[in-house]
Amino acid sequence: MDLLKWSKRPAAGVDAKKPEVNVLRGLIARATTPLLPDDYLHLINPLWSARELRGRVVEVRRETENSATVVIRTGWGFPETYRPGQYVGIGLQVEGRWHWRSYSLTSFGDTHDDTISVTVKANPDGFLSTHLVDGVAPGTVIRLAAPKGDFHLPEPPPDSILFLTAGSGITPVMAMLRSLRSHDTVLDIVHVHSAPTRDDVIFLDELEGMDADLLSYDLQLQLTSVDGKFDIDQLDVVVPDWRDRHCWSCGPVAMLDAIEERYREAGLRDQLHVERFAIARTDVGGEGGTVTFAKSGKTAEIDGATTILEAGEDQGIVMPFGCRMGICQTCVVPLAGGYVRDLRSGEEHREGERIQTCISAVSGECTFDL
Template identity: 60%
Template sequence: MSLKNWLEAPASGISAPGRPRLNMVRGVVARVTTPLLPDDYLHLINPLWSARELRGQIIEVRKETADTATLVVKPGWGFDFGYRPGQYIGIGVLIDGRWHWRSYSLTSSPSWNAKLIEITVKAMPEGFLSSHIVNGVPSGTIVRLAAPQGDFALSEPPPSKVLFLTAGSGITPVMAMLRTLDHREEVPDVVHVHSAPTTDDVIFGAELAALHDKHPQFTSHLQLTRSSGKFDLDKLDELYPDWRERETWACGPVAMLDEIEHRWRAEGIVDRLHTERFEIGQAAPVGEGGTVKFAVAGRTVVADGATTLLQAGEGVGVQMPFGCRMGICQTCVVPLVEGHTRDLRSGDVHGPGERIQTCISAAAGDCVVDA
């Protein structure tokens, strides 16, 4: 290992792309303060400074609808503002002494502000963290952040013709794309079909209307499902007959995306379709759980069959890599050394020697993971 790589290694998990000097400084800080944590010193100067993790501070909580709120976050040292519109970040919030993590789409444009980012969160009935964020997290809260990632992003340069199909909170990554095009004054021929139960449920409703009025080449089509039913894809031929020529980005409920993918595949234009799924289908039955040993960290925890290995590890202070926390990005993959685990999406059981995704795998009996 070269001297440069050795110096940077302690901070490699949060390295800033294209900023070698910053990465080396962070790594050096971590080296010289070992075995003490550099964060113990840096936090005294600025709570957003950390040599080992990305942090942020919530500076505003802004209501969008009755069950949706936008968090304006000031990221700390090392955050990469060169993210692509449509990407997501992980955010960790400390609640009752335990860190709770979830991934949310960035709704801000990378060109909007070099010091702030925004995420917009819809409270879900089964979503403990989303409900807390929308209804309870105060301004000033320090959060943990994961670096932006994801392939559901606006292409560069943007296509000459675009179709956005969204529903509910599926509008969030597309809003970042629309804001980016607007800020650049480079809005192409865009049709956006968005579905929501009522006008009060339309996230960013006023902003969509303003964009529609500002840019003649932008069409905002709102489908109010409570009064008009769901949007029928057959209407595309009538309303927007050139839809097959458009590069399409779609985000929304599983059933909606399944229908869109089926239609685009039947038309032979699936290569022009980009989808983002916030839900991963039906979960598998809960397994039996067991004792999980994290070999590298040297820690052990008893976990039930509904708790992911990632959550179980975080509960005992084991820091493992992660990204989307939904089984999509493959960032959390580690080897399974002993025992068996169960994929909570499919129910598949994995054994020793296989590589598993800790964010969607639970213990199926006692096991040892290389983490």
């Protein structure tokens, strides 16, 4: 057993589809120390890495004027299966810096052909989303984080479902719909989706095709430029039996807040499943300050709206992250010194506490052992 551990250790940290492969990689690593197999294999194929998950962009397919589907061939160690509705972390090197964000998978859970897809809407304030939609070229090698998230259908799924989506909130639900259709799963589904115009509806042709072909799928488009924004008070009229359905909802913060409140008032909060792409930040004042990353020897002056996670990534530091919304706890690290402020509640945290870097900003000054 000790010999086995000794041989595997240099290649540990990434789950292999065949665990015995790690033993072989570990033995090669011992034989080539101080170099690891990656130092040679990346010259043959950049996707052969035991140190990190990687992928290569295969295709960028335009969906609307400001959104595109990015098809990625996954490298060694990427999970063979995942749940439709989960998200994946993507790291892209731009101008010498690695930028990380999480995006919902629009492929539906089977990587038998070693490809996955994400559909990204370019945000005017989103550096990476804009680059993925307009600037990433096929053949680009990217870093990946394994799929995560609790926003997915159970097994077996409920007989009747309500999807409430808006804008790019369609993306995780699209993975669910594609999975259900591929497995010929017949469910009673009502789908209310909002977008400014028909030209802004991501996957419009596919959604309308399912609406025409499947008696069990009812698509109701809310074109906000004509019909106005979806009002939760319309629910009794639009979906009279909504109380009998389990609901999956994804979209803007205000819309999700209203839906959560309605389900809570009806005593049905356990029937509602929500995916948020942004955190609701408070208006509690904060002037920012100085953040120090002690192990990296880097310091940054940031404003009160920039998160510790964003500040670290801007400095080129590899920061732990997951959902980037304060839900999954992947980014939690100890605060070595100073103070930070929770952007959602305004609550201040001090030295010795463990904080979520994705929803915390500096309050005066703070230090992390990163």
